[in-house]
Amino acid sequence: MVASLKLPTSARRRIYQALVDQPGRHWTVRALTEALALHASVKETAVRDTINFLLSLQLVALVPYRRAMTISLTAPGERALIVALRRANSQTGA
Numbered sequence: 409m410v411a412s413l414k415l416p417t418s419a420r421r422r423i424y425q426a427l428v429d430q431p432g433r434h435w436t437v438r439a440l441t442e443a444l445a446l447h448a449s450v451k452e453t454a455v456r457d458t459i460n461f462l463l464s465l466q467l468v469a470l471v472p473y474r475r476a477m478t479i480s481l482t483a484p485g486e487r488a489l490i491v492a493l494r495r496a497n498s499q500t501g502a
Contacts, residue, residue: 413465413492419454421496422447424489427468427481435459436476 416424422444427435437456444450459479462468467485471478481489 413488414495415499416492416496417449417454419447419449419451420458421493422450423455423458424493428486428489428493431481431486434471434474434478434480436474436478438476 423440426440426443437452437459440459441450441452441455444455459468459477462485463470463479465485465488467482467488468479469482471480
């Protein structure tokens with residue numbers, strides 16, 4: 409597993425949690441940013457960078473025929489993010 413997936417920042421942990429909480433949902437950068445609007449650490453640039461990172465690892469897939477970049481979590485992606493979240497929680501003592 410990639411090191412940044414193993415040790416996600418607080419913003420990435422929140423993004424991963426949102427994706428895992430609704431694995432079948434189709435997300436745009438805007439929708440994911442709005443869903444996380446209560447968290448000051450999660451900015452649109454962090455969401456965009458994280459989506460591109462997850463795309464590069466093939467943990468999310470592009471939803472075809474959408475004007476705005478739209479992604480959905482893949483089954484292997486869901487498993488990988490759950491593991492990353494568990495590791496992050498065990499390291500922070502949560």
